[in-house]
Amino acid sequence: MNAAVxxxxxxxxxxxxxxxxxxxxxxxxxxxxxxxxxxPARLETIYDLASLTKPLATTTAVLRLVQDGRLSVxxxxxxxxxxxxxxxxxxxTVYHLLTHSAGLPAWRPLYERIAEEDRRNPGLLSxxxxxxxxxxxxxxxxxxxxxxxxxxxSDLGFMLLGILVERVVGKxxxxxxQESVFxxxxxxxxxxxxxxxxxxxxRRTDAALIAPTEDDPWRxxxxxxxxxxxxxxxxxxxxGHAGLFGTAAAVSAVVGHWLDSYAGRSRLLPPDLVxxxxxxxxxxxxxxxxxxxxxxxxxxxxxxxxxxxSFGHLGYTGTSIWVDPTKELEVVLLSNRVHPTRRNDAIKQxxxxxxxxxxxxxxxxx
Numbered sequence: 001m002n003a004a005v006x007x008x009x010x011x012x013x014x015x016x017x018x019x020x021x022x023x024x025x026x027x028x029x030x031x032x033x034x035x036x037x038x039x040p041a042r043l044e045t046i047y048d049l050a051s052l053t054k055p056l057a058t059t060t061a062v063l064r065l066v067q068d069g070r071l072s073v074x075x076x077x078x079x080x081x082x083x084x085x086x087x088x089x090x091x092x093t094v095y096h097l098l099t100h101s102a103g104l105p106a107w108r109p110l111y112e113r114i115a116e117e118d119r120r121n122p123g124l125l126s127x128x129x130x131x132x133x134x135x136x137x138x139x140x141x142x143x144x145x146x147x148x149x150x151x152x153x154s155d156l157g158f159m160l161l162g163i164l165v166e167r168v169v170g171k172x173x174x175x176x177x178q179e180s181v182f183x184x185x186x187x188x189x190x191x192x193x194x195x196x197x198x199x200x201x202x203r204r205t206d207a208a209l210i211a212p213t214e215d216d217p218w219r220x221x222x223x224x225x226x227x228x229x230x231x232x233x234x235x236x237x238x239x240g241h242a243g244l245f246g247t248a249a250a251v252s253a254v255v256g257h258w259l260d261s262y263a264g265r266s267r268l269l270p271p272d273l274v275x276x277x278x279x280x281x282x283x284x285x286x287x288x289x290x291x292x293x294x295x296x297x298x299x300x301x302x303x304x305x306x307x308x309x310s311f312g313h314l315g316y317t318g319t320s321i322w323v324d325p326t327k328e329l330e331v332v333l334l335s336n337r338v339h340p341t342r343r344n345d346a347i348k349q350x351x352x353x354x355x356x357x358x359x360x361x362x363x364x365x366x
Contacts, residue, residue: 001013001015001027001354002029004029004350005029005030007346008344008346009335009337009344009347009350010335010337010339010347011030011031011032011033011041011335011336011339012028012030012031012032012040012041012045012211012335012336013028013029013041013318013333013334013335014026014027014041014042014043014047014247014248014332014334014335015248015331015333016249016252016330016331016332016333017329017330017331017332017362018328018329018330019327019328019329019330019362019363020328021256021260021328025358025362026043026248026249027043028040028041028042028043028045032045032211032336033211033212033339034340035212035215035222035339035340041211042209043247043248044209044247045209045210045211045247045334046206046209046210046211046245046247047210047211047245047246047247047248047317047318047334047335047336048210048211048213048227048315048317048319049189049244049245049251049315049317049319049334050228050229050242050315050319051241051242051313051314051315051316052244052251052313052315052319052320052321053158053239053240053241053242053243054158054240054292054313055292056189056244056251056255057181057189057240057244058158058161058162058240058241059291059292060177060181060254061165061173061176061177061180061181062094062098062165062292063273063277064180064181064269065168065169066273067273070168071094071168072094073093073095073098074093074094075093075094076090076092076093077089077090077091077092077093077094077160077164078090080164080167080168081160081163081164081167083135083136083139084135084160087139088103088143089102089103089104089138089139089160091147092147093147094164095291097157097158097161097164098161098277098291098292099151099281099284099287099289099290100151100152100153100154100157100287100289101147101148101149101150101151101152101284101289102143102154102157103143103144103146103147103149103152104138104143104152104156104157105141105144105152105154105156106153106154106155107154107155107156107231108137108156109231110134110137110231110234111218111230111231111233111234113133113137114130114133114134114234115234117133125233125234126193126233126234126235126236127236130235130236131163131235134159134163134231134235138156138160148283148284149284149285150284150285150286151284151286151287151288153289155231155242158239158240158241159231159240159241160240162238162239162240163240172238173191173240174190174193174238174243177189182254185253185254185268187246187251187253187254188246188247189244189245189250189251189254190244191243191244191245192225192226192227192237192243192245193236193238207224210224210225210245211224211336211339212224212336212339212340213317213336213338213339214338214340214341215340215341216228218230219233222340227242227243228316228338229241229242229243229316242316247334248332248333248334251321251332251334252330255323255330255332256330258278259323259325259328261274262274262278262325263325263328276291277290277291277292277293278291278293278295278311278325279295279309280295280308290311293311293313294311294312294313295308295310295311296308296310299352300352301314301322301348301355302322302351302352302355303351303355303359304352304356305356305359305360305363305364306329306359307324307325307327309324310322310323310324310325310326311323311325314351316338317335317337317338318334318335318336318337318338318347319334320332320351327363329358329359329362329363331358333354335347
C-alpha cells in the first residue's frame, strides 16, 4: 500500500479486511487530498464510491423488493417504467439489467445533451425533467445485441434500474435505500445531491472528511462533496449507477450482511436470494456477471487466489470490493485515484497484486 502511494497509483487509500467475521486489518495510507493542500487519509475519510453504488445500493434495493414480493427479476422494464412501453429496451427484464445483458452500450455522455438543453432552458440539470430526458435518450439507443444473448457492462442499464426502483416504491432511490437498506444495516452510506444537499446527504460538518476527486474540466472546479460521475451529476447526484459515498467501515457493514446472509447467519437478506444474486449466471455465454455483482474471470482484479465462488465490484474513482465466501474473506479498498486527474490507470496492475498479497498473508498462512 505504501509502495502504491509512493508510485502514484493513488494519493491515498483505506484498506479494510475482515476474515471469518473479524476485522483483521483497517489502515489508512497516504493523502486524502493533494491539492489545494495536502491532507492525510484517515480511517474516517469518506470516498466517492462510484460504481460500488451498483451492488451496495441499487442491487441491494432490488433484492429487498424481490424479498418483499414487490418486484420479480423477470419483470420487463416497461411494466414499471411507463415511458419505455413499446420500445425494445422496455421489453428487457430486471434480470437483463442486473447481468448487463440488456444490449445497452457501456456508456454515453448523456450529461452533455442535458447540459446543452439546460443552456437553452435553464434549470434542467439536476431536475426531475433531466430523468425524463435520460429515459428518452436511452430509449433511442440501438441495442448491440438482443437481450439475454451477450453481456456488456453498462452504466445505462443501472441508470434504468435506479429509476425502476423509484417507480416501484414511489420514493427517491436515496430515500428508499436509506430507509430499507442503510438504516436496517446500521451503515452511514449516503447519496449527495447538488452542492452536498438532498436525501441522505452528509451533515455539513462531514464535508471536510470527503476526499476530493478530479479537477474537473466540465464543471470547472475541483470536485469535493459532489459526485464525480457526470451523468449522475446531471441527474442530481442520485442515480442507480453512481452517487454513493462512504467510509471503508460503512461499505464493510453492507458487504458483511451479504456474506452473513450467504452463510445463513443473518436473515436481514434471505440466504437463498443472496446466493442467487452472487452466483455467476452461466446462461449468458462468456459472462462473468452474477446479479449486480461480478465474479472472478482471468485475469481478475481479485488476483489469482480468490475462489470461483467469490463476488465483487469495482468503482471508477479507485474503489473495490472482493469477497470469497469459501474463506469468509472480505476486502474493501477505497481510494481516489482520479485525484487530481483521471489520467492514471496504474490501479489496474495494483489491484490483483494487493488481493494476492492479502490472500497469501492472511488466508494461506493462517
